[in-house]
Amino acid sequence: MKNKKVIELLGETILPGESRTIDVEIAKLHTMTKVKVPVIIERSKIDGPTVLFSACLHGDEINGTEIVRQIIRKQINKPKRGTIICIPIINIFGFLNQTREFPDKRDLNRVFPGSKKGSLASRFAHFLVTEIIPKVDYAVDFHAGGASRFNAPQIRIAPNSPELKELATVFNSPFTLYSKNIKGSFRNASTNLGVKMLLFEGGKSLDLNDMITDDGYQGAKRFLNHLNMLNPKKEIKTPKEKSIFIExxxxxxxxxxxxxxxxxxxxxxxxxxxxxxxxxxxxxxxxxxxxxxxxxxxxxxxxxxxxxxxxxxxxxxxxxxxxx
Structure with a gap:
């Protein structure tokens, strides 16, 4: 089925078959230097769901950025059908400073859904839930452990959701944890807007780990393949062991x-x-x-x-x- 639907995103029109990078400017540095967050969009000519791959909600969790970078670099984000949105660095301010928080010392993952007139972190949260999430059907948000705590690769999902359990089974990280949505979190805000989101945890802050990167990258391919969005030329690796679900x-x-x-x-x-x-x-x-x-x-x-x-x-x- 040809995709005739027009997507309006961030004030721009993305037509079927188009590739687009939109640089979003939320605020400038105190030196008046512009800081932009690239949002990378790939649309197929064939109709289908919209998937978001995001990372670095906490500015020091850079392993997630590497996973999304590889998804883009290896053209996994060019869908067989539907649309894929990639945001490798959400908290660009924290990434620049190699810190978890925004410059206002707030944890972005605790201020959702945010406010148009609130703190800097709150304004960015508001931007995500008003401009990005309403366009999304499925999402994987990549995180890492903080304060020198190294997480085994794992998916976290809310309990009592058969569809999320199925998606976690398909992603097939070594572990899947049942974890309630936290008030003020990106996952909670996305769920409230009807998005099916997996939260990936792996590695630790300010660190790149090949094992973690590969697990997240391979899981993303299986995730897209399940949605019939993966380019059939891309190889899929299936782990020998099934994910262990932890209650x-x-x-x-x-x-x-x-x-x-x-x-x-x-x-x-x-x-x-x-x-x-x-x-x-x-x-x-x-x-x-x-x-x-x-x-x-x-x-x-x-x-x-x-x-x-x-x-x-x-x-x-x-x-x-x-x-x-």
């Missing part, structure tokens, strides 16, 4: 302050009582063992060399979904 999980916190020596690898299945790490003093006198409180998968590891008592150092599954 509940919890943080393991440091029981002492000191130098942190992790033992277990990310993604490992550990048994209750197994030693996960040691925490020692710098003077060679004391060494404490940190043990697993339950049997489960390690889905986040703290890479920090020094921790304080109470710091979150491991994220472990506590309940897996049992297949019928």
């Amino acid at each position: 509940k999980s919890s943080w393991i916190r440091a029981n002492y302050s000191g130098m942190f020596h992790g033992i277990v690898k990310i993604g490992s299945l550990v048994n209750k009582g197994e030693i996960l790490a040691t925490i020692s003093d710098p003077f060679g006198k004391v060494e404490h063992k940190l043990k697993a409180p339950n049997t489960g998968f390690i889905i986040n590891v703290n890479d920090a060399p020094i921790v304080y008592q109470g710091d979150a150092v491991f994220h472990i599954s506590t309940k897996l979904e049992i297949e019928n």
